[in-house]
Ligand SMILES: [Zn+2]
């Protein structure tokens with residue numbers, strides 16, 4: 120277990136054709152509810168969970184035979200314990216694919232992995248090996264600092280081993296699934312892009328993901344910052360390729376932390392960015408995640424907005440401007456077939 124270098128996966132030719140589902144575990148911004156805040160969003164009773172999704176694969180009888188988890192922030196383990204696809208003997212965790220190391224994407228790591236291992240004798244998973252963990256090398260270095268115990272005890276790390284600029288497709292994650300490809304895409308994400316060994320040094324650590332089956336393409340673009348202009352205006356051959364693979368996707372999940380673009384450079388993306396990205400990428404469905412409602416936005420549009428407010432206002436603008444496809448906020452537990 121523990122550290123391992125990138126290697127070529129040999130596959131498993133016994134695995135037959137499978138159906139897959141992408142299920143939302145959470146879509147909340149970093150801080151979820153704020154203590155003492157009386158905004159409409161904090162006062163709703165709906166559960167708030169950090170951005171996370173599960174990619175399940177099923178055999179002919181509908182049993183869960185593979186589970187890839189994207190990110191493991193606050194509330195994710197609770198959400199997984201409620202998943203109909205992880206009940207009893209079906210419980211499994213084959214891969215964790217991280218977008219980056221920030222706590223709102225990793226803070227449930229200890230509980231998730233410890234509960235997974237403790238569940239094994241109960242659910243008969245003791246023959247399964249450690250959980251595979253995929254992330255970019257910069258994020259892996261951070262994880263070894265912050266979660267050394269969990270990494271060495273419970274995971275086998277696959278790291279990309281590169282320092283590439285945003286907008287590059289990395290080699291696919293070696294899931295070994297017969298009819299599904301999972302390709303990391305390098306992105307820029309403000310102080311997520313920092314060398315853990317020298318915090319004054321900029322180092323790209325973060326990625327999104329492109330999930331492609333024979334019928335369906337899903338793009339995961341959380342967390343990203345305002346310096347991902349390659350999504351609107353790809354320049355290098357690598358960026359042109361990445362944009363062409365995302366183009367016309369069935370679903371793209373965008374970081375949409377703010378309503379309006381922030382004037383300070385290098386902040387999270389906003390709904391202004393999403394509109395520009397959607398014009399170029401023309402997905403069938405644009406989904407807004409990591410939306411916040413807070414603090415510096417008191418009195419501004421977007422402050423305290425509930426999902427209903429976001430849905431109403433973004434749909435209005437989408438229609439007014441004739442933007443492509445549908446727009447909206449997903450729901451926890453929402454399923455997307457692949
Ligand atoms: Zn985040």
Ligand SMILES: [Zn+2]
Pocket residue numbers: 219221308311342
């Ligand atoms: Zn982040």
